[in-house]
Amino acid sequence: MKEIIPDLLRWRHDGKAIALATILETRGSALRPAGTRMAITADGEIAGSVSSGCVDGDVVAEMEAVLNGKAALRRPQFGISDEQAWSAGLSCGGALELLVELWPSLYDVLIEEVQARRPVGFASRTDKPRHLLHTADGKTSGSLGEPDLDGAVLMDIAAAWPGPHAQKHTYPQGEVFVEVIPPPLTLVVFGATAIAAPLAALARHLDFTVVVNDARRAFLRPESFPEAEVRFGWPQEVFTPESFDASCAVVVLFHDAKFDIPALTLALKSRAFYIGFLGSRATQSARRADLLANGFKESELARIHGPVGLDIGGKEASLIALSILSEIVAVRHRRSGGMLSGAK
16 A cells, blocks of 8 residues: 555545555465555546556446445455456456445544554455554554454454554454554664675665664775665664564674674564574574573574575575575565475
8 A cells, every 4th residue: 555655645635535446355366465455536546556457447447436426335356267367357367356445534544654654453344334443552443333343353453463464354243354554664784794785785675674784884884785774883882672663674694793692682672573693503503502691581582583594595695685585574474485386
């Protein structure tokens, strides 16, 4: 949804009527994930896409029907086999199920939370225009119409927090599309090494906010990290554990105990969702022994991904960076990072 927010804000400012289409579920090889949104105004302006073009025209017709008052909401489905894909329907194969509705006022609050870089939970009934929103400070707005249903959905939002999560849930009262939208991710790299430069570049390409730290001026050259924020100084002088929230990944690349231990200590005391540490198994063992001596428990050290990265082969700095970022993405999405060809 983030990519269409500028259009939505402009339309809201201009007082335009808006219809939204949200992907509830995908099957097969559909290209867009659940939670993807497309919007249209009464005067025909369009933002976003739910299918990279192949059924967007049909979706526009569904949204126009809602805008014209023919239905409060609609739940169109588009599906086609891979063999038939190019002759009709989805050119990628697969299937889509959508929720089409008029703009609900609670979306204004949803956009505010997303723009403020705060995690937010949002739930939509699929049988009637009812919504519920839950913010990071514990406040809940709106209702799905039944207290028991609100309570059950809030429990599922809590279980998926801080996201990402976008999935249709079934309750005794009916189906509800439950989302937990996380804030944009931040990558903090400790150690301006040869691996740090391609890691920072790849992360920025994936829309991470990137911060690189080092206490060695000769290594921390801004021109080596043109799209990252560079912070000079010892880790414990530049950061506190509160610097890293649940949307933050931390990677320690120093390979030097006097820097590694302070950086890992900060990360372990924080809410960072990922902590990666570069080094051989012998180095991992030595650093863990130091951290245990400093008062950490084995259960706390289990948060460290080390040796860092997925096993994709290649020893070049750019490939090591790719393996690290791949592991970060896999952890964020609660995946193991295995090959899709071997997945069931």
